[in-house]
Amino acid sequence: xxxxxxxxxxxxxxxxxxxxxxxTYDTSESDYYLFWYKQPPSRQMILVIRQEAYKQQNATENRxxxxxxxxxxxxxxxxxxxQLGDAAMYFCAYKQTNAGKSxxxxxxTLTVKP
Amino acid sequence: xxGITQSPRHKVTETGTPVTLRCHQTxxxxxxxxxxxxxxxxxxxxxxSYGVKDTDKGEVSDGYSVSRSKTEDFLLTLxxxxxxxxxxxxxxxxGSETDTQYFxxxxxxxxx
Numbered sequence: 001x002x003x004x005x006x007x008x009x010x011x012x013x014x015x016x017x018x019x020x021x022x023x024t025y026d027t028s029e030s031d032y033y034l035f036w037y038k039q040p041p042s043r044q045m046i047l048v049i050r051q052e053a054y055k056q057q058n059a060t061e062n063r064x065x066x067x068x069x070x071x072x073x074x075x076x077x078x079x080x081x082x083q084l085g086d087a088a089m090y091f092c093a094y095k096q097t098n099a100g101k102s103x104x105x106x107x108x109t110l111t112v113k114p
Numbered sequence: 115x116x117g118i119t120q121s122p123r124h125k126v127t128e129t130g131t132p133v134t135l136r137c138h139q140t141x142x143x144x145x146x147x148x149x150x151x152x153x154x155x156x157x158x159x160x161x162x163s164y165g166v167k168d169t170d171k172g173e174v175s176d177g178y179s180v181s182r183s184k185t186e187d188f189l190l191t192l193x194x195x196x197x198x199x200x201x202x203x204x205x206x207x208x209g210s211e212t213d214t215q216y217f218x219x220x221x222x223x224x225x226x
Contacts, residue, residue: 006156033212033214035214035215037217043202043219043220044217044219044220045204045206045217047214047216050214091156091157093215095212095215097211097212098211100145100147100162100164100208100211101147101159101162101172102147102159102215103159104149104156104157104158105156106154106155106156107156
């Protein structure tokens, strides 16, 4: 079974600084998808970024980018120019291509200090 | 935002009573999912559906059943609620096996 590990239960960053959240996963598959979701205090799960495993180029979405290392099975999220609104719990998720379901990590709580 | 609603949004019930949570989508997506979220465990899959009347178990399916009689609705039933089922329940949808999952607003269930 696939597993997703987020080794940092909590992280903090100063406003306007950069922070990196770590995620590693275990799979024997070669084709899959990886996601980062954000869950603010409102509890709504919001997609931050998505990466297809067959793409070598790292995905980016404005201030959010990933460092995808397929051989190392690592998928970290970098948040640049952190803003107070980035404070939330962040979840890393893995989805196998030929199966509909996803596996989630336990989450990292990000605090942004003014 | 994806058109996903969950009802009820909050529920308090007593041990041993049946509970049904409803997920409704307006996106005509094929896949629907039920997760539970507990402190320290992230999201864990309970059951999912890959079409009308087609469902499968997730990693924490014991004590739960599901039904999907039409594309837009996916019901999660606790036949006899227990205190260990106190949790926040999320519904999610996706259009295909490769599509992103989009989540509903969640239901907070408390079993006394």
